[in-house]
Amino acid sequence: MEEVLVANIQKYAIHDGKGIRTTVFFKGCPLACRWCHNPETQGYGRELIFYEERCTGCGECVEECGNGAVTAADGKVYTDRELCRGCGECVDGCMRNARQLCGRGYSVGELAEELLKDRAFYETSGGGVTLSGGEPLVQDMDYLERLMGTLCGRGISVNVDTCGAVAFERLEWVMPYTDRFLFDLKLMDEDNHREYTGRDNGLILENLKLLSGKGARIWIRIPVIGGVNDEAEELERMAGFLSENVHAEQINLIPYHNTGSGKYVHLGREYKGGMFYAPPKERMQELQRLMESKNIAPVFIGG
Numbered sequence: 457m458e459e460v461l462v463a464n465i466q467k468y469a470i471h472d473g474k475g476i477r478t479t480v481f482f483k484g485c486p487l488a489c490r491w492c493h494n495p496e497t498q499g500y501g502r503e504l505i506f507y508e509e510r511c512t513g514c515g516e517c518v519e520e521c522g523n524g525a526v527t528a529a530d531g532k533v534y535t536d537r538e539l540c541r542g543c544g545e546c547v548d549g550c551m552r553n554a555r556q557l558c559g560r561g562y563s564v565g566e567l568a569e570e571l572l573k574d575r576a577f578y579e580t581s582g583g584g585v586t587l588s589g590g591e592p593l594v595q596d597m598d599y600l601e602r603l604m605g606t607l608c609g610r611g612i613s614v615n616v617d618t619c620g621a622v623a624f625e626r627l628e629w630v631m632p633y634t635d636r637f638l639f640d641l642k643l644m645d646e647d648n649h650r651e652y653t654g655r656d657n658g659l660i661l662e663n664l665k666l667l668s669g670k671g672a673r674i675w676i677r678i679p680v681i682g683g684v685n686d687e688a689e690e691l692e693r694m695a696g697f698l699s700e701n702v703h704a705e706q707i708n709l710i711p712y713h714n715t716g717s718g719k720y721v722h723l724g725r726e727y728k729g730g731m732f733y734a735p736p737k738e739r740m741q742e743l744q745r746l747m748e749s750k751n752i753a754p755v756f757i758g759g
């Protein structure tokens with residue numbers, strides 16, 4: 457594949473592995489977590505982002521759209537997301553910058569060049585590049601291998617931030633190039649996992665077990681969502697699974713925040729996480745102590 461779609465490249469990231477890192481957020485994810493704070497990375501294709509508050513209702517985008525996706529009424533414009541093909545024709549014509557396209561195509565060479573610009577930061581901080589998303593391992597594997605091979609060939613550490621819901625062969629494929637996996641663990645109950653993320657967790661847990669068995673370096677990342685998985689019982693189940701099956705370097709308990717909820721409106725989607733809440737600091741500390749008491753790995757809040 458010549459190009460893959462990238463939603464965003466985050467520079468100076470300090471929570472995606474060791475040191476200062478540049479994180480690539482690829483487009484596309486096999487899960488649809490209700491609390492996702494990067495919903496723009498979930499879809500596989502280019503997507504229109506519309507900032508209604510900037511729109512003057514001039515109607516230029518109605519003219520620009522050859523797909524009939526934009527209509528005007530009462531001084532406002534409306535985009536039919538079913539008809540929108542993410543072509544971006546309407547974006548340049550909008551003088552108010554109210555329309556943007558999420559998803560830029562990068563060739564391996566372009567992306568590697570962009571990532572190599574921050575090499576000095578990687579070298580001085582012990583950092584590197586983190587591939588994230590969305591889910592990096594749903595991308596074209598030849599593409600990923602060429603990208604990761606290029607970075608590794610320059611001595612750059614590459615981390616893979618994965619939800620684990622991919623064929624194990626994909627994890628195995630990138631192992632030789634991966635300094636560390638940041639592996640998400642969300643819920644142990646199969647039905648709850650399906651309800652909140654759209655898929656059950658059988659493949660994810662099996663992959664985590666297999667990956668650890670292959671000797672991969674793994675950080676476990678647990679998003680702690682108030683009202684979903686912030687009960688001691690849930691953490692006990694996770695601890696039981698991890699202590700029996702996984703050799704983790706560290707565990708990060710990451711408190712939920714709703715900073716991404718506004719993005720759903722701009723994507724023309726409904727945010728289904730209105731009932732979730734950020735666990736208070738004291739609750740996070742209790743859960744940290746609980747997890748620490750299992751002696752699996754050092755446990756941190758945040759990251």
Ligand code: SF4
Nearest residue numbers: 511512514515517550
């Ligand atoms: S071109 Fe921009 S400002 Fe004009 S109606 Fe469309 S979105 Fe609004």
Ligand code: SF4
Nearest residue numbers: 521540541543544546
């Ligand atoms: S991105 Fe393309 S299809 Fe979608 S509204 Fe704009 S011009 Fe129409």
